[in-house]
Amino acid sequence: MSLIEEIDINRLPKHVAVIMDGNGRWAKKRNLCRSQGHVEGVNTVRKITEIASEIGISYLTLYAFSTENWNRPKEEVDALMNLIVIAIERETPDLIKNNVSLSMIGDTNRMPDFARERLQKCIQDTSHCTGLKLILALSYSSRWEIVNAIKKIAINAVNNNIDINSIDESSVDAMLTTNNIPDPDLLIRTGGDVRVSNFLLWQIAYSELYFTHKFWPDFSKDDFCEAIIDFQSRERRFGKTSEQIII
Ligand code: FPP
Numbered sequence: 001m002s003l004i005e006e007i008d009i010n011r012l013p014k015h016v017a018v019i020m021d022g023n024g025r026w027a028k029k030r031n032l033c034r035s036q037g038h039v040e041g042v043n044t045v046r047k048i049t050e051i052a053s054e055i056g057i058s059y060l061t062l063y064a065f066s067t068e069n070w071n072r073p074k075e076e077v078d079a080l081m082n083l084i085v086i087a088i089e090r091e092t093p094d095l096i097k098n099n100v101s102l103s104m105i106g107d108t109n110r111m112p113d114f115a116r117e118r119l120q121k122c123i124q125d126t127s128h129c130t131g132l133k134l135i136l137a138l139s140y141s142s143r144w145e146i147v148n149a150i151k152k153i154a155i156n157a158v159n160n161n162i163d164i165n166s167i168d169e170s171s172v173d174a175m176l177t178t179n180n181i182p183d184p185d186l187l188i189r190t191g192g193d194v195r196v197s198n199f200l201l202w203q204i205a206y207s208e209l210y211f212t213h214k215f216w217p218d219f220s221k222d223d224f225c226e227a228i229i230d231f232q233s234r235e236r237r238f239g240k241t242s243e244q245i246i247i
Contacts, residue, residue, distance in 0.1 A: 004054070004221075007228050013186040013231055015058065015061065015182050016052060016061075017060075017062075017204070018061070018062050018063065018187075020041060020219075022192065022218075044218075045062060046087075049100065059132075060135065063137045067106075085114065089118060098131065099129045101128075105140055108138055146201070153171060153172070178203055183205070186231045187200070188211075191213075192211075193211075196209075
């Protein structure tokens with residue numbers, strides 16, 4: 001029996017965000033090159049997108065390439081860019097078939113033209129899909145995003161378009177790349193490290209965090225279901241008391 005049957009569909013996280021970590025160590029353990037780990041990682045992306053869509057998750061955000069990843073060896077960066085493009089090209093028909101729309105967040109102007117343009121084509125081709133929203137964080141870092149938001153708000157203030165006293169959380173939300181996307185309810189990190197690595201720092205203020213030792217290429221559909229089941233066992237109080245939540 002698959003774990004999917006143990007999930008309470010009335011208490012699903014609306015938005016699941018994932019730090020996909022451990023591709024390199026997965027490859028090293030098998031005496032393979034790091035890029036081979038990323039190739040396997042793409043297979044997991046496919047599997048997790050499928051199961052998220054099947055369960056009825058509304059938003060799935062995957063941390064595919066961080067701002068800091070630009071500092072990796074050029075061969076690895078090039079291999080990752082090529083891999084992402086090949087995967088997106090290959091998967092677009094299935095995304096459409098499964099009613100999944102693609103979007104991306106991040107400083108995508110830094111990406112090579114061929115990669116950005118191919119991703120934009122897939123975003124265009126899947127824009128009519130109304131099921132799962134798959135969001136790729138590419139050349140993304142939270143501090144970059146927050147600095148950008150501050151700059152935009154400062155420009156509005158300098159130009160007298162806004163009153164400084166009116167700036168509130170929703171004004172910041174509106175300037176982030178995730179505007180119109182609900183905050184993640186659940187953040188999963190694979191690969192054994194217990195940190196959030198500059199990912200959606202503003203947005204995960206009240207997210208449930210789930211860490212697993214499994215390397216991303218080993219992370220299965222059942223592992224994803226297990227994370228959802230764990231999420232459903234938690235009491236989310238948002239600063240209130242248990243008694244207030246039960247009422
Ligand atoms: C972290 O593992 C993973 C990445 C930096 C890249 C993840 C990208 C993919 C799985 C490809 C995504 C493709 C699509 C189509 C979205 P790591 O290299 O940091 O592993 P390590 O911590 O073991 O070294």
